[in-house]
Amino acid sequence: MIDVIRDKVKELLDSGEIKGFLGLVRKNGHIAPHLFQKGDDLGAMSLGDDKVAGDARYPLNKFLINLAKAYPEETFAVLVRGCDDRGLQTLYTWNQLNPKKVVPVGITCPQELADACECLKPFPAVITAGECAQPGTPRSVAAVDALVMSERFSYWMDEFVKCIKCYGCSNVCPMCFCNECTLKCDDLVKGGELPPEIPVFHHTRAMHMVGRCIDCGLCEEACPSNIPLRTLYKKVGSIMEEQFDFTTGAVRGQRSPLNKIDFAEGRK
Amino acid sequence: MGAPINYRTVLTTCTYCGCGCNFFLEVLDGKVIGTIPCKTSPVNEGKLCIKGWNVHEFVQHEKRLKTPLLRKNGKLEEVSWDEALDFTATRLRQIKESSGPDSIGFLTSAKVTNEENYLLQKFARAAVGTNNIDHCARL
Numbered sequence: 001m002i003d004v005i006r007d008k009v010k011e012l013l014d015s016g017e018i019k020g021f022l023g024l025v026r027k028n029g030h031i032a033p034h035l036f037q038k039g040d041d042l043g044a045m046s047l048g049d050d051k052v053a054g055d056a057r058y059p060l061n062k063f064l065i066n067l068a069k070a071y072p073e074e075t076f077a078v079l080v081r082g083c084d085d086r087g088l089q090t091l092y093t094w095n096q097l098n099p100k101k102v103v104p105v106g107i108t109c110p111q112e113l114a115d116a117c118e119c120l121k122p123f124p125a126v127i128t129a130g131e132c133a134q135p136g137t138p139r140s141v142a143a144v145d146a147l148v149m150s151e152r153f154s155y156w157m158d159e160f161v162k163c164i165k166c167y168g169c170s171n172v173c174p175m176c177f178c179n180e181c182t183l184k185c186d187d188l189v190k191g192g193e194l195p196p197e198i199p200v201f202h203h204t205r206a207m208h209m210v211g212r213c214i215d216c217g218l219c220e221e222a223c224p225s226n227i228p229l230r231t232l233y234k235k236v237g238s239i240m241e242e243q244f245d246f247t248t249g250a251v252r253g254q255r256s257p258l259n260k261i262d263f264a265e266g267r268k
Numbered sequence: 269m270g271a272p273i274n275y276r277t278v279l280t281t282c283t284y285c286g287c288g289c290n291f292f293l294e295v296l297d298g299k300v301i302g303t304i305p306c307k308t309s310p311v312n313e314g315k316l317c318i319k320g321w322n323v324h325e326f327v328q329h330e331k332r333l334k335t336p337l338l339r340k341n342g343k344l345e346e347v348s349w350d351e352a353l354d355f356t357a358t359r360l361r362q363i364k365e366s367s368g369p370d371s372i373g374f375l376t377s378a379k380v381t382n383e384e385n386y387l388l389q390k391f392a393r394a395a396v397g398t399n400n401i402d403h404c405a406r407l
């Protein structure tokens with residue numbers, strides 16, 4: 001798979017279609033996010049697989065936003081999996097990236113990753129390399145939903161109380177791009193308190209990710225307290241699907257129904 | 269096509285505490301713009317605390333000290349390393365002579381290397397002659 005990606009990237013760079021390719025590289029014994037440019041050696045390129053498939057995924061779209069802001073005239077290619085592709089569609093919708101300046105280089109995820117992510121679409125819309133895996137089977141949300149209400153509440157409270165307020169969940173998130181973050185506003189979330197007010201802190205983030213979260217799972221992987229954040233956001237996502245038939249990133253230009261609530265009937 | 273963009277991810281180790289978490293600093297055109305924990309690091313496995321996540325903020329912070337400060341007439345003033353070291357050595361010697369070595373204590377740091385910590389305890393015990401040495405974790 002990597003050879004196909006290398007050839008594609010070389011072609012894009014040599015033709016001058018793109019200024020750079022944002023992907024991953026193996027260097028210093030680690031896998032690192034990396035911008036490949038014309039003439040660069042593509043030999044050390046990586047797809048983020050270290051020991052287990054996809055275990056060194058990085059929020060490449062987040063770095064792409066930084067590059068695009070600094071170099072708005074340039075076109076960049078970026079390595080995308082299914083979730084990154086949903087991310088791109090959403091970032092276009094929210095005017096964080098210009099689709100005319102982005103060339104996605106799509107890879108599929110292997111079955112073991114699709115299963116681990118419980119991913120419903122483990123491949124991007126346009127695939128440069130790889131075979132499509134079967135969608136993963138959702139389990140985690142159902143497992144928590146199976147608890148009776150009081151147990152479910154204590155389950156979540158026992159998880160949230162472990163929070164050390166590192167903000168890793170939002171810092172790593174490729175879809176967190178607000179200039180002012182509610183979770184970092186002193187009036188709403190008091191400084192110097194650990195854990196932060198629960199469950200409000202985590203529910204606030206879950207609510208704010210509606211229409212943004214593309215279920216990449218990077219937040220949960222970054223959480224030093226192993227809080228099952230992905231399950232929480234999957235639950236919120238499933239409510240949006242059931243109630244509004246809305247999946248974040250499925251259709252470019254479609255904003256979350258919660259962003260339209262002010263225009264609903266009976267409201268000004 | 270123009271010149272290549274100067275964009276790099278630089279692997280480094282957090283200086284905040286003794287854990288030694290690894291992260292990449294995202295550097296664009298000579299400015300550090302972001303921190304991202306290293307997922308393949310056996311130390312922190314893609315996680316960081318709030319201090320580590322904000323390293324890029326302090327590296328280039330305007331308030332960061334770049335020269336030693338010495339209090340003169342009640343006011344902190346920037347001085348050269350030579351002046352700062354001369355002053356410190358002179359005062360340590362005076363205090364040791366007038367009040368004895370155990371009137372001096374040393375506090376070392378998690379932010380420096382093992383070798384530097386070793387040097388400071390050696391300095392305390394062998395040069396100054398006191399066992400008054402401790403670590404910032406017990407402050």
Ligand code: SF4
Binds near residue numbers: 054084113115117122
């Ligand atoms: S959520 Fe997981 S399986 Fe799905 S596209 Fe992303 S990395 Fe691949």
Ligand code: SF4
Binds near residue numbers: 212213220230233
């Ligand atoms: S899964 Fe987590 S990191 Fe990924 S988009 Fe959703 S909230 Fe952000």
Ligand code: SF4
Binds near residue numbers: 170223225
């Ligand atoms: S990553 Fe985990 S510990 Fe850090 S703020 Fe988020 S929920 Fe809390």
